[in-house]
Amino acid sequence: MTVRVLVAKVGLDGHDRGIKVVARILRDAGMEVVYTGLFQTPESVAVAAIQEDVDVVGLSMLSGAHMTLAPLVVEALRQRDSSIPVVVGGIVPSNDVADLKAAGVAAVFGPGASDEEIVGAITSLVSPAE
Amino acid sequence: MESERAYDRWRRDYDAAKLRRPSFATMSGIEVDPVYGPPDGEFPGVYPYTRGIHASMYRTRLWTMRMFAGFGTAVDTNRRFREIIAAGGTGLSTAFDMPTLLGLDSDDPMSLGEVGRCGVAIDSIDDVRDLFRDIDLSAITTSMTINSPAAIMLALFVAQAEEAGVARARLGGTLQNDILKEYQAQKEFVFPPRQSMRLVRDTIAFTAAEMPKWNSVSVSGYHIREAGSTAAEELAFTLANGFAYLELAREAGLSVDEVAPRLSFFFNAHIDFFEEIAKYRAARRIWATWLRNHYRAADERSWQLRFHTQTAGVSLTAQQPENNLARTAIEALAGVLGGTQSLHTNSMDEALALPSEKAARLALRTQQIIAHETNVANVADPLGGSWYVEALTDEMERQAESLFAELMDMGDGSMLEGCIRGIEQNWFQHHIAESAYQLERAFNRGERIIVGVNDFLDGNEAEDLELLRITNEDERKQITRLATVRQRRDDDAVRRARERLATEAADPEVNLMPALIDAARAEVTVGEMMATMAGVFGRYVEVPVL
Structure with a gap:
């Protein structure tokens, strides 16, 4: 089964270099990738993820707002009874990683994460139940 | 003039220039010439300026060490500005927060988590009053890094300065x-491209007529490079944009000579040392x-072509962040050997957070070491004549010309139209995304080594840098400030x-400038002015390309 991933930019952060590169890496790894463009809200991401029936949501965050916005995306999904895992990539200081995980984020990829690391983590998030 | 030899012209200008020191020598006492090369070759300060725009270059004046600052509320940033001025700074450079850059008020739901985080929050003239409190705007220059809401x-700024008794004609920045x-x-856009260009046209025309000391556009390749372009793409897209603004101003009835001297440029200094130097040389030519x-x-x-340089944020690593000091020093040196007019050096912690005070100071010290210890500023264009650098300069120019030809084709002979259609057709975005992807591929195949990231990993565990932490406290403070303004202002004046x-x-x-100044005086907020214009102009939605 093909893994489906929604990659998203939430809030006002316009840095889209990383998300575009990661989207292509995931495609190269055989996944289907949906990108909804800039300036999304936690709600619009949750709605799109459910509509598109994706297996994983990937957020790209480089402005420092991850502690505010990433938990809101998890919450918006849970409010809609969805258990789709949320992963975060971008500039996240290591002290914030534990707090993000406590808020329900499944994995965090810092700057310099390798292709294998990202693809591997997403694959294992999707497959353990099977 | 046309027939005057480059050497004679250079000699005349150099002899007339005021110099920082009576003589320039190496550390061991060898007297050095202001520039080296064959007498029938190119000279700095002489067309086509490959070797620099001034005859005496840094012998007259070093580059401006312009460090960019802004955080929290206007009161916080004002305190920082006054420290800079007290330390002898004559130029301020304002960083705005993300909501302000997108023309949103601090109490907008989309602003949540971003207020005061990456720069200062400005909602109304009230914040501008506090931002420049006790600062004489006729005595300093002010740089404002903002685009969609630039007008x-x-x-x-004009409304506040005039309130403080400084006429717009005296404002420099x-x-x-x-x-x-x-x-x-x-990607910090709001209106569709053509409507946005109308606002740029209005600011160019307004400043040309009323603000003789104001630079209307800082044409910026920095962000193009950070987004992933190659050096040649950065060069070509930036200059093409510069040509487009000239054509825009010409459409508004201004002559090229009224506008071009008021355009300045802003380039990246990335880690490929010689390629960067070649890029600056080619840009001038x-x-x-x-x-x-x-x-x-x-x-x-x-x-x-006058330009500001900033070292490449994207070249910095979160791993072993102290290594970034070395990267930034090398990049800054490229900017200086390339003849930059001003320079911002990034702090070593910028792959992790906004700079701490200590990291920002080290970044400035890096420039001071280059300026005062290395003697590299003694000779103009010291790499001119290097077979390698000259060949790279020619190659940069060749690649840029070929991209210009594509844009001119797209625009049916107009660079302005070519740039707008290039955006509408995702031509630029595709070029940049493709180059970013190719760089990433090279990194992932191990062809491109980044120290501390895919090789030389010892020491990656330690992370003991003191980082600047920004809390949500500023967001709450700013929202309260804004509520006070909304309450006390004259609602009828706002409506009118x-x-x-x-x-x-x-x-x-x-x-639109007079109407905007009028609105600023009536304490209409940035978000309200943007929303009013968006009601007429519409909003731009990018169709993303992957």
């Missing part, structure tokens, strides 16, 4: 105001050639100012 920020690169790379031959500028100042703005926005022949 609004200029209006707020720079507005980034480079909207084209927002669609191409930085291309600009001079096009301005003289294609745009028929007669004023020499129109031919001279917004109606005038809407009416005038609907007529593309009208210059």
